Amino acid sequence: MRVIARTGREEIAMVYIAELSEGRQIEFVESVQPPLPREEKWVLIISTLFGCPIGCLMCDAGGGYRGKLSKDEIFSQIDYLVKKRFPDGHVPVSKFKIQFARMGEPSFNSHVLEVLEELPRRYDAPGLLPSLSTIAPHGTDGFFERLLQIKQRQYSDGRFQLQFSIHTTDIHLRDRLIPVKKWDFAKIANYGERFHDKDNRKITLNFALAKEAPLDSSVLSRYFSPEKFLVKITPLNPTHRAQENRLCSHIDPHHLHGDCSVVQELRAAGFEVIQSIGEVEENRIGSNCGQYVTRHLQAEADISGGYDCCSRPAKDRKLHTLGHLGSI
Template sequence: MPFPGLMPSLSTVAPKTPEAEAFLERLIAVKDEHYRGGRFQLQFSVHATDPALRGKIVPVPVWSLEEIAAYGKRFFRRGDRKLTLNFALPEGERLDAGELRRVFDPELFLIKVTPVNPTYSAGKTGSAYVWDNPPAGLTEDSLALEKAGFTVILSPSAPEEIEAETSCGQLWASRLKKRAAGARKSAGSGKIIPFNWERSALLVTDMQEFFLDPCSPAYMPQAKSALANAGRLTEAFRRAGRPVLFTAHAHEDPAADGGLMTLWWRNVCLAGTPQARVSPQLAPLEGEVLMKCRYSAFTNPELRERLKALGVDSLVVAGLKTNLCVESTARAAFDLGFRCIAAGDAMAARTAELHASALASMADGFAMVRTTDEVLAALRSPAVVS
């Protein structure tokens, strides 16, 4: 039973997954049973009416505006609080009052407009847009929405909250910054051994659409920045005339080549599908991609043979996922006699904890952890980093 006076508040982007949809349907019954009479607040973080812009702000499959509107009709009961449609718009973007009135019933929904706080994601994309007084355009849009019958709330940033990093989304950003600093400090305490840049190669593991496509069951939105840094490394190694190799993890026949992978993971990547290809953003050249169906890239014996034939004895490793294929590959490389640098910001894991733990593990036993900028500086002037 609910506590007296408790009013739960839930905010969601309405992810288009079976689990999320089942949860939201169950939420209707929970609200009706325990929190009648306006004692529950539900907010949809819509952020934009334009599908393309919304896809950039929320890079995961989500309900359409029409699906949210239909759910609102099922959710709302007489006496309930209106459902909130929240818009945190990038600078210069406007609200489409006509589209909102076309899709949503102002008797069921209200509109809330907030700044784009300097969160973790906004920091990576440079999209933070903080205001304490609503921009003129948003004020005009809110008046148009009010004329259309909507209740509109303009919720500015509180400077003291921004400074204290306690506004919406900032607590997580602050936590991640502290965790990353701790992981970097821990990783930096590892051993340093000579690294032969003249005999080095770049190996990018599994930076493929299986993890980068928002429609994939294995999608990792946190891999975007890792992909960008892997691209910088790829371009730099090509300019330096050093070898670049990629791996792609995929199964020809999971029943035959899946092994324990298919027991551990519900969804595996199938060879020959669009999700099996290395990201076009990295533009792999013919012959640079090696296939594998286990964590370590060295389970494909061709990798070791290629590196030896190229005269490589030092590897910079990057890719996905930090704690699985990258870490397994770096450990195997060390055992086979290859010196390793792990480009920590050119890889990603499912969670920040797993990423940080894997970097610390590599630094402790078999790889020097560096940033992409540090690797690029050393590649240009090998004396900079040993």
């Protein structure tokens, strides 16, 4: 792997663009959560596919699918960041979170499972917390059965985070936002019941909530137990895809005034609710969920509130020469 460009702020988040085999490019991210120091929380966000075949309406990392990363190619991203910060391989971080969520649906790549099996042996990292975010596509049952076995064998006591990307309780709108065949709520709930045990953290139902996208507590209560599932609500981050599809965020991260009515209704139904806002500066960097710096650099239009730190190259320069993004 050859890192060809980077952008961001060391004290918040850094995005790295790298070239792998056959000239294929990926991005990966490291971030911290101010005011917490890196030694308390350090998050790596890793790519698992070259492009993504799903094409979620809000995600800039979709399209241009060119295959799966190998186990070694996935590890090369983690190794690069670990060696940069902790050259001896000892990661003295209380919460060392590795998210398989930058580019690609992880359940399409069985090499992710091989990485999960090897992670605890590869690094001296007592705070290791792998995190897998998924839309649970149709036809991935084998992946999730193996994931369950790995979690039970190697990540007990709440040391694994599983998140299902739901985005709305309206099944027809959900099919538009995530335009592939996928598990329905009943199947997600059934798997989650098996995945969760009394010592584990709750399974996350994630909603990157757009305006006019219903989040009905009665629908969630019909399928999901508040004892085993929690709800995470995030802003719809500024992306080219969201702008093209005229999607606006239900939550304005710049103007938060207590709990919105949706949150109040969910809590009244017994659900634990996390409003995950994060650093607004990450939108400017292009490190947030759904963002993809390479997509922005290839676009003609700008995005209000997003990718401000990423200047475009001259039209006659190829992407792999992006030295102006930052020193390599």
